Amino acid sequence: MIGLSDRVIISSNGKSWFVRPSDGKLGTDLGLVDLEQIVGKEPGDVICTHSGRELSIRLPRSTDFFEYAKRSTAPMLPRDIGLVIGLTGMNKHDHVLDAGTGSGISAIFFAGVAAHVTSYERRAESAEQARLTVSDAGIQNLEIISGDILKETRMYDVVHLDLGLTKEHVIHAHSVLKPGGYLACYTPFFEQMALAFDSAKNLFVECSSYECIMRDMDRGERGTRPSTRVCHSGYITIMRK
Amino acid sequence: MIGLSDRVIISSNGKSWFVRPSDGKLGTDLGLVDLEQIVGKEPGDVICTHSGRELSIRLPRSTDFFEYAKRSTAPMLPRDIGLVIGLTGMNKHDHVLDAGTGSGISAIFFAGVAAHVTSYERRAESAEQARLTVSDAGIQNLEIISGDILKETRMYDVVHLDLGLTKEHVIHAHSVLKPGGYLACYTPFFEQMALAFDSAKNLFVECSSYECIMRDMDRGERGTRPSTRVCHSGYITIMRK
Amino acid sequence: MIGLSDRVIISSNGKSWFVRPSDGKLGTDLGLVDLEQIVGKEPGDVICTHSGRELSIRLPRSTDFFEYAKRSTAPMLPRDIGLVIGLTGMNKHDHVLDAGTGSGISAIFFAGVAAHVTSYERRAESAEQARLTVSDAGIQNLEIISGDILKETRMYDVVHLDLGLTKEHVIHAHSVLKPGGYLACYTPFFEQMALAFDSAKNLFVECSSYECIMRDMDRGERGTRPSTRVCHSGYITIMRK
Amino acid sequence: MIGLSDRVIISSNGKSWFVRPSDGKLGTDLGLVDLEQIVGKEPGDVICTHSGRELSIRLPRSTDFFEYAKRSTAPMLPRDIGLVIGLTGMNKHDHVLDAGTGSGISAIFFAGVAAHVTSYERRAESAEQARLTVSDAGIQNLEIISGDILKETRMYDVVHLDLGLTKEHVIHAHSVLKPGGYLACYTPFFEQMALAFDSAKNLFVECSSYECIMRDMDRGERGTRPSTRVCHSGYITIMRK
Numbered sequence: 001m002i003g004l005s006d007r008v009i010i011s012s013n014g015k016s017w018f019v020r021p022s023d024g025k026l027g028t029d030l031g032l033v034d035l036e037q038i039v040g041k042e043p044g045d046v047i048c049t050h051s052g053r054e055l056s057i058r059l060p061r062s063t064d065f066f067e068y069a070k071r072s073t074a075p076m077l078p079r080d081i082g083l084v085i086g087l088t089g090m091n092k093h094d095h096v097l098d099a100g101t102g103s104g105i106s107a108i109f110f111a112g113v114a115a116h117v118t119s120y121e122r123r124a125e126s127a128e129q130a131r132l133t134v135s136d137a138g139i140q141n142l143e144i145i146s147g148d149i150l151k152e153t154r155m156y157d158v159v160h161l162d163l164g165l166t167k168e169h170v171i172h173a174h175s176v177l178k179p180g181g182y183l184a185c186y187t188p189f190f191e192q193m194a195l196a197f198d199s200a201k202n203l204f205v206e207c208s209s210y211e212c213i214m215r216d217m218d219r220g221e222r223g224t225r226p227s228t229r230v231c232h233s234g235y236i237t238i239m240r241k
Numbered sequence: 242m243i244g245l246s247d248r249v250i251i252s253s254n255g256k257s258w259f260v261r262p263s264d265g266k267l268g269t270d271l272g273l274v275d276l277e278q279i280v281g282k283e284p285g286d287v288i289c290t291h292s293g294r295e296l297s298i299r300l301p302r303s304t305d306f307f308e309y310a311k312r313s314t315a316p317m318l319p320r321d322i323g324l325v326i327g328l329t330g331m332n333k334h335d336h337v338l339d340a341g342t343g344s345g346i347s348a349i350f351f352a353g354v355a356a357h358v359t360s361y362e363r364r365a366e367s368a369e370q371a372r373l374t375v376s377d378a379g380i381q382n383l384e385i386i387s388g389d390i391l392k393e394t395r396m397y398d399v400v401h402l403d404l405g406l407t408k409e410h411v412i413h414a415h416s417v418l419k420p421g422g423y424l425a426c427y428t429p430f431f432e433q434m435a436l437a438f439d440s441a442k443n444l445f446v447e448c449s450s451y452e453c454i455m456r457d458m459d460r461g462e463r464g465t466r467p468s469t470r471v472c473h474s475g476y477i478t479i480m481r482k
Numbered sequence: 483m484i485g486l487s488d489r490v491i492i493s494s495n496g497k498s499w500f501v502r503p504s505d506g507k508l509g510t511d512l513g514l515v516d517l518e519q520i521v522g523k524e525p526g527d528v529i530c531t532h533s534g535r536e537l538s539i540r541l542p543r544s545t546d547f548f549e550y551a552k553r554s555t556a557p558m559l560p561r562d563i564g565l566v567i568g569l570t571g572m573n574k575h576d577h578v579l580d581a582g583t584g585s586g587i588s589a590i591f592f593a594g595v596a597a598h599v600t601s602y603e604r605r606a607e608s609a610e611q612a613r614l615t616v617s618d619a620g621i622q623n624l625e626i627i628s629g630d631i632l633k634e635t636r637m638y639d640v641v642h643l644d645l646g647l648t649k650e651h652v653i654h655a656h657s658v659l660k661p662g663g664y665l666a667c668y669t670p671f672f673e674q675m676a677l678a679f680d681s682a683k684n685l686f687v688e689c690s691s692y693e694c695i696m697r698d699m700d701r702g703e704r705g706t707r708p709s710t711r712v713c714h715s716g717y718i719t720i721m722r723k
Numbered sequence: 724m725i726g727l728s729d730r731v732i733i734s735s736n737g738k739s740w741f742v743r744p745s746d747g748k749l750g751t752d753l754g755l756v757d758l759e760q761i762v763g764k765e766p767g768d769v770i771c772t773h774s775g776r777e778l779s780i781r782l783p784r785s786t787d788f789f790e791y792a793k794r795s796t797a798p799m800l801p802r803d804i805g806l807v808i809g810l811t812g813m814n815k816h817d818h819v820l821d822a823g824t825g826s827g828i829s830a831i832f833f834a835g836v837a838a839h840v841t842s843y844e845r846r847a848e849s850a851e852q853a854r855l856t857v858s859d860a861g862i863q864n865l866e867i868i869s870g871d872i873l874k875e876t877r878m879y880d881v882v883h884l885d886l887g888l889t890k891e892h893v894i895h896a897h898s899v900l901k902p903g904g905y906l907a908c909y910t911p912f913f914e915q916m917a918l919a920f921d922s923a924k925n926l927f928v929e930c931s932s933y934e935c936i937m938r939d940m941d942r943g944e945r946g947t948r949p950s951t952r953v954c955h956s957g958y959i960t961i962m963r964k
Contacts, residue, residue: 191706
């Protein structure tokens with residue numbers, strides 16, 4: 001049952017709005033919507049605009065938060081977050097350590113998968129903004145700590161680092177990983193990828209660095225071709241203890 | 242507490258063995274191991290070989306099943322499974338429908354993430370083999386059905402298809418998806434990707450086809466370069482209802 | 483010795499101007515340049531602006547024509563033209579047949595390599611514009627014919643097609659190729675590549691289709707990474723008689 | 724008119740033999756061939772095996788030398804040689820400086836395009852072997868010098884380096900390039916690419932490093948997909964004076 005301050009998405013024919021019942025009235029091209037009528041509804045239920053047009057209600061998924069959440073920095077793309085999940089085999093039994101939180105998008109995806117996520121962010125303001133996004137999302141198993149990840153001493157199944165990487169970060173991650181656990185480092189630049197790899201080589205049992213070139217295939221009337229838009233995002237280094 | 246028939250991994254210095262306590266004795270280059278001593282232990286505990294060498298115990302992750310499970314066909318790679326998870330935002334609240342099961346690897350990854358996975362496999366023998374792998378893995382939330390996915394009528398958050406795709410499959414998937422849910426089709430060949438895209442275009446709210454070229458970066462004494470090994474696996478088409 | 487209507491490039495410290503001595507005076511941020519003084523000079527000679535700043539003279543290369551020539555349509559990129567030259571082994575003994583001429587850029591590159599190039603363009607206006615560019619470039623061994631390439635009956639070492647490809651074009655190219663000669667088809671879309679391949683398969687001795695993903699490596703203060711700009715241009719199919 | 728020691732290719736139905744008339748008799752699955760009958764023939768002429776099967780004669784192209792020439796080291800691929808030609812606009816007016824010669828394949832391609840090629844090889848044996856290949860190919864405008872390219876002082880339009888690159892090589896190349904001329908460095912590893920780029924940045928007017936990922940498209944009965952074979956060869960850095 002949806003509460004007054006829960007985030008929901010209402011949509012009709014491919015158009016969507018990211019709202020809270022407490023937001024009051026929403027003007028759309030389908031007519032005015034009284035959002036308070038959402039309170040007490042279930043996902044899948046339907047509400048109407050003043051002019052009688054139907055809108056269906058659903059709960060947002062991680063991919064919606066990627067689309068709608070406030071961003072303090074450029075977040076990792078869902079494709080790269082997915083690669084981290086797939087290559088580490090992240091699952092619902094895992095305790096995951098993450099830094100830096102940034103806009104919180106990666107941590108929100110991980111919290112949708114893992115038992116618990118602890119995410120560190122050094123900039124207090126970014127941490128506070130990410131906490132709002134997380135609370136907005138109704139996510140319970142994600143703790144955002146404003147501080148330095150190097151202070152963390154609890155043990156984890158997966159550590160994910162997307163920050164200004166140093167060798168110390170890799171050594172620290174190793175020290176808080178359970179045997180068989182994974183460290184995943186996302187690094188936009190080659191040199192940081194090399195640093196991750198070199199720091200891990202004699203410490204971890206397995207270490208591989210990857211580049212993923214992902215291309216949207218444009219399929220139009222003239223034919224099909226790979227999009228000429230962005231295809232590089234970053235390098236991912238996966239290390240196993 | 243580990244039971245007699247649970248799958249565990251015992252390892253030492255980067256060498257690993259995929260065993261069950263009920264397997265009896267295991268000969269290794271570190272000496273003979275009496276596997277029954279694992280019963281009652283916890284992940285992280287240590288056992289010894291007859292010659293006193295220590296081995297640590299851990300539970301297998303999805304990535305280990307990819308490595309060790311019996312395969313009836315070439316399974317999807319963890320990277321592609323991860324892309325499906327990331328691009329659909331798959332999470333612990335999701336009910337996932339999957340076909341064809343094949344070796345069960347994708348379904349095992351999904352079951353590690355989702356609330357429940359239903360996986361269809363038309364070949365009875367493959368289904369039976371995958372059931373053994375799943376039971377071996379101690380996975381409870383994955384049901385493998387020997388039959389045709391087109392018969393399924395329950396509603397799902399995510400549908401994943403890795404089979405000889407037809408337009409009927411795409412239409413059926415749409416009919417069993419909740420609003421906002423995702424269909425992900427993995428197709429090795431261009432023509433199947435085009436079929437998925439064309440079948441979905443006027444049915445789904447969003448539709449994108451991707452090719453992911455993933456390259457292992459070889460970092461040796463002479464320098465760093467992208468591996469010249471496999472870089473194409475398949476196309477992934479993501480459709481949202 | 484440079485004549486009044488020859489195209490030259492004058493440059494200083496990385497700034498270049500594409501001029502003709504007959505253009506008269508040129509205003510630059512280095513001062514006014516009297517272009518007529520270039521007449522009678524040799525490439526490598528130096529001229530001065532009114533304020534005494536030196537500019538060196540050189541003849542334009544194909545890459546300069548790519549940069550400066552008038553374009554009726556999007557020309558092939560130098561990288562793709564180079565792939566055609568490399569994969570066909572185009573050389574100074576070759577008679578090359580080309581269509582469609584478009585802006586004439588590909589034909590100008592080929593004319594710099596081959597003994598003679600015949601280039602067909604169906605649109606009379608484009609052909610006329612390309613002829614001006616070619617005459618401007620002082621190129622003698624390139625004939626641009628306004629008409630349909632299917633009418634050509636002379637024999638060639640290399641045929642290059644960058645047009646709305648039909649099966650008839652592939653069959654015709656085979657008929658005008660000497661034994662051991664090459665047909666190269668540049669096609670932006672997958673479907674045209676498939677058409678080229680399928681038309682050639684049982685006709686030519688060798689046939690391969692390629693996609694070339696070329697990436698500019700950005701090397702800045704923060705590090706090195708592949709550019710996120712254009713990486714796909716088209717498919718190239720190489721057929722040998 | 725073909726002479727006794729000229730290299731030719733005789734072929735029938737997609738099978739080819741790389742021969743010299745002076746080689747005497749050649750046993751093929753089409754019957755025995757008396758090669759001396761080729762003397763005095765023209766490219767395009769036909770000869771017969773003892774059993775009356777026809778074989779057509781043609782002169783080898785650069786691509787044939789890539790296929791058949793003796794190799795001392797792994798030569799650059801025709802695709803990469805083509806990129807160097809396209810990105811430098813190499814043409815028949817150019818004097819090209821090349822090192823190291825290696826098997827001579829790149830130099831042979833360049834000699835097919837340029838007015839003259841000077842190629843340096845430090846290993847005397849490799850230089851001698853390459854000279855044999857070149858003389859075999861009947862190429863007149865390619866001089867192979869056994870020695871260090873850093874000793875060269877004549878001026879060139881294009882310099883191509885495929886060797887253990889040092890900063891000194893880049894500075895030297897700049898000193899022997901005419902204004903507007905190009906240096907192209909082919910380097911298998913990232914670190915050498917970075918060295919080329921950094922050495923050139925403040926010396927040359929333009930500098931770009933590229934990676935080219937080229938993929939053979941496999942088109943079979945089950946469908947079309949990019950080959951999973953080799954796709955990375957090396958990085959190419961193009962610098963303009």
